[in-house]
Amino acid sequence: MTPPSQLSTQEIQALDSAHFIHPFTDHGDLATRGARVITRSEGVYVWDSEGVKLFDAMSGLWCVNVGYGRKELAEAAYQQMMTLPFYNSFFQTTNVPAVKLATKLAALAPKVGDRSFQHVFFSSSGSESNDSNVRMVRRYWDLLGQPDRKVIIGRLNAYHGSTMAGASLGGMSAMHAQGDLPIPNITHIGQPYYFDDGLAGESADEFGLRTAGWLEEKILELGADKVAAFIAEPIQGAGGVIIPPASYWPEIQRIVDKYGILLISDEVICAFGRLGHWFAYEKFGYKPDLVTFAKAVTSGYIPLGGVMVGNRVAKVLIEKGGEFNHGYTYSGHPVACAVALANIEIMETEQLPQRVRGEMGDYFGKRYAELNDHPLVGVAESCGFVAGLVLVKNKHTKERFVEDDAVGMICRGHCFSNGLIMRAVGDRMIIAPPLTLTHAEIDELMRLIRLCLDLTQQELHQKGLI
16 A cells, blocks of 8 residues: 555545545535645644645644644653553542643632632543533532532533533534434523624623623523523634623623522633633633633643633532542543643743733734724624634625625635635634744734635625625
């Protein structure tokens, strides 16, 4: 058989089509088009099998925060593999990297109000971590003698993973339509998307208070004695980078405190410097009981996820719980934890969260906001190193394209054709670049985005869609 490195693009595509079932993919369409084969990477760029260089403005999948090609992470994995490549965390057993990482994460997680984080539960992904949240939340209320508090409230258009529980917690209708989801005792409220749902004459702060109020309405509808927790992303990522108004999170905090329900902050996308802080709850000032993390904890170099377990929950689980019948083969995997420790060391040494919170983040936000002058852009907004814009037919009336126009996919096509990876979510175009961006790379990124918007506008004119 021909060595993989010597296979042509067409041969790899044929093998891919014959054997590889991809996530979130129409495989009939993929077989017709052929998969894009990514072969190498460096810094903020990846290259495909045809030698095309692409600016990866999505950090892989929201995760390569320190950029590609970091030899320190490869070395950390190698050294740990040669020392202890694997051992489980069951049967009263632990390993040194897992202990060190849990200790480090506890030190990084800031105390907010009366909430602190001294305990970590490890998994291999954000989806697994949110499944673990369901187990921990319901176990918590069982131990407190309130077993009827089972309902977890999420938000429409939120994403919390694609496992049975994770997809149920999320509010994406296309996912719920497959697999009889959501599972019982999970329900949803609306999202805080001001551009879409703000009323005429309603300020952003008024909208934030109104949409947060939907949580209280749902709690009262269900009965507070039935509600266990509310789960939300600080900023909705896969839903299109939906940034809530400043009034939203303080009001959510007031409501969960009023009814005594647990608050889960899903920071799989937003933690580890993405918004300029180690954990995003610090930026918005709310007080979660559980914090989901994954992706950038290792900058995506190796799978790792987990849950920061706040003192309120940990105290009950540890002191009252006996055996907690939940866990994974790879909980606290020594190689993954060693890579995470090296990754965090890079972030600390290069002060990546501080760069995003400071001048570099300001420059990124300023340059991204300039896209608001483009005729196709209804609004372009950013927070830290995550940003989104909505494509509109008429920016003055906010008239939108219809779904069949596939405007996001048209724009995405121009992005790939011009050396840019920018994700389409319906009519929203989103980015989450590596935190290592330089001024010159930010300028290059904005030039590429504007070029692709111009080309999209030209194609839409040609098709008579605008």
